[in-house]
Amino acid sequence: MGKVESGGVGGGTCRRWLWAAGALFAVLLAVTVSLRNVPKISLIGITKEPFECSDSRKFTGIVEDCSCDYETADSLNKEVLHPILQELVATPFFRYFKVKLWCDCPFWPDDGMCRLRDCTVCECPESEFPAPFKKPSGGLPTDDMICQEGKPQAAVDRTLDTRAFRGWIEIDNPWTHDDETDNAEMTYVNLQLNPERYTGYTGPSAWRIWDAVYKENCPKYPSEELCQEKKVLYKLISGLHSSISVHIASDYLVDESTNLWGKNLELLYDRVLRHPDRVRNLYFTFLFVLRAVTKAADYLEQADYDTGNPEEDLKTQSLVRQLVYNQKLRSACPLPFDEARLWQGENGPELKQQIQKQFRNISAIMDCVGCEKCRLWGKLQILGLATSLKILLSVDGKNHIDQPLQLQRNEVIALLNLLNRLSESVKFVHEEGPSAEKLFEGRVSSPTGNNNFVQ
Numbered sequence: 001m002g003k004v005e006s007g008g009v010g011g012g013t014c015r016r017w018l019w020a021a022g023a024l025f026a027v028l029l030a031v032t033v034s035l036r037n038v039p040k041i042s043l044i045g046i047t048k049e050p051f052e053c054s055d056s057r058k059f060t061g062i063v064e065d066c067s068c069d070y071e072t073a074d075s076l077n078k079e080v081l082h083p084i085l086q087e088l089v090a091t092p093f094f095r096y097f098k099v100k101l102w103c104d105c106p107f108w109p110d111d112g113m114c115r116l117r118d119c120t121v122c123e124c125p126e127s128e129f130p131a132p133f134k135k136p137s138g139g140l141p142t143d144d145m146i147c148q149e150g151k152p153q154a155a156v157d158r159t160l161d162t163r164a165f166r167g168w169i170e171i172d173n174p175w176t177h178d179d180e181t182d183n184a185e186m187t188y189v190n191l192q193l194n195p196e197r198y199t200g201y202t203g204p205s206a207w208r209i210w211d212a213v214y215k216e217n218c219p220k221y222p223s224e225e226l227c228q229e230k231k232v233l234y235k236l237i238s239g240l241h242s243s244i245s246v247h248i249a250s251d252y253l254v255d256e257s258t259n260l261w262g263k264n265l266e267l268l269y270d271r272v273l274r275h276p277d278r279v280r281n282l283y284f285t286f287l288f289v290l291r292a293v294t295k296a297a298d299y300l301e302q303a304d305y306d307t308g309n310p311e312e313d314l315k316t317q318s319l320v321r322q323l324v325y326n327q328k329l330r331s332a333c334p335l336p337f338d339e340a341r342l343w344q345g346e347n348g349p350e351l352k353q354q355i356q357k358q359f360r361n362i363s364a365i366m367d368c369v370g371c372e373k374c375r376l377w378g379k380l381q382i383l384g385l386a387t388s389l390k391i392l393l394s395v396d397g398k399n400h401i402d403q404p405l406q407l408q409r410n411e412v413i414a415l416l417n418l419l420n421r422l423s424e425s426v427k428f429v430h431e432e433g434p435s436a437e438k439l440f441e442g443r444v445s446s447p448t449g450n451n452n453f454v455q
Helices: 009-035 070-088 142-148 204-217 228-250 265-273 276-295 297-302 310-324 327-332 348-368 372-394 409-440
Strands: 096-099 187-190 252-255 260-262
Touching: 070 276, 070 310, 070 327, 070 409, 096 372, 096 409, 204 228, 204 348, 228 252, 228 265, 228 276, 228 348, 228 372, 228 409, 265 276, 265 409, 276 297, 276 310, 276 372, 276 409, 297 310, 348 372, 372 409
Parallel strands: none
Antiparallel strands: 096 187, 252 260
C-alpha cells in the first residue's frame, strides 16, 4: 500500500477544521472586544458611558461638593421625596405664604420697573387681613390685570379659605433683606392658586435682575481665586436659576389664543441641558437644601402645624415625620452635603459676614422683579435658601449650645416649598432630559437660550 500524500483527503479535512477553528476564534475575539464598550450595569443604573445614545446617563457619580451621587439622588427623589413633598405642600399649613408683594426696589427706582406699586393687584386692602388667614378674599378684580404689563398669567391670585394657623415666633432671618416681623406691609397668598410657571416676563428688565445677582453679588470667580464658601454661594444661585427655568419649560403657555399649556422641551434644552454646569448646580442645590431639612429634623418634627383643622394638621405632622426620618433616605444618602468643611480658615468669620451680606443683597433684588407672580416665587425661594443657609451655616449645635435653632413659620413654609420645587425640577430633568437632548442636540441655539429671567 502506498503512502498517502499530504494533499489527500486526510490533509484537506485537517485544513478545513483549522479554518473553522480560526473563524470561530475571530468571531469570539470580535465579540470580546465589542463587549468592552458595553456600559457596566450596577444596581442603580449605568455607571460607564462609552458612547452617546438617547437613553444614556449624562451625569453619573458623586455630585460635585456633595456626598451623594446622581443615581441615588434621582432614585430617592422619585421613590421617596417627590411623593411626600407633593402631598405636604398641598396641606393648609404649607400652602400659604406671607410676602411683601408691593415693589420698592432699592437699586434702580427710577427706571419704571416698579410702576406696579400703586396698582391694587400689588397690595391687599387693609380690611382683607385684620387677622391672618381668617377672612377670605374676593379675588382679583379683572381690571387689575393691566398692572402686570397686560399679562394676566403674571398676577397673583389672593383667594384664601377661612382656615387659620397660629403660634410661632416672628424673627428676622439674618440672610435676608425683608423685615419678616413687619406684618403691616405683608400679605398672605395661596401658593396652590399661584403655581410657578411661564408668565411672559422677559426682556431687558428681566435680564437686569439676573445680571445684578451674578455680576454684583455672586460672580463666577476664576478657579484659582474660588474659595469653597464663595463656590457654594454661586452654585446655589445657579441651581435656583436652573430650577426656575425648568419650571417655566415644564408649564409653558404653548398657545396664548387657546390658553393651551404644556411642555417646552426646546426651552429646557436651551436654558438648562445644553449647559452641563447648570444641571450639576441644580442637583447641588437640591442636595444642599435636603441636607438643611434633614439637619433640622428634630425641630421640624416637633413644630406646631396647627391650622385649626385637626385632621389636616395630623396629616401634615405625619408627612413631615415621613420626610425627615425616612429610613431609605438615611441609609442611601445620610449626609447630602457636609457643611463642616466650611469656615475652617482663619478668615472664616469675616468670609461668612461677606457672603451673608451678598446674599442679603440678592434677596433685596427680588423687590425689583417687575412681575408679581415672579416676585412671589423669587422671594419664597430666596427665603428658602436663606433658611437653608441659616440652618447649615449659622447654627452649630456642637459649638454653640447657647444658640439653639429657631425658625419662624414663614421660613419653614419657604424651606419645604423650595425643596419641593427643586424636587420637581430634578424629576423633570431626569425624565425629559434624554428626549430633549435627542431632539435638539447639535442644532443652533434658539433665542430662548439666553440668560433672561424668562417667566
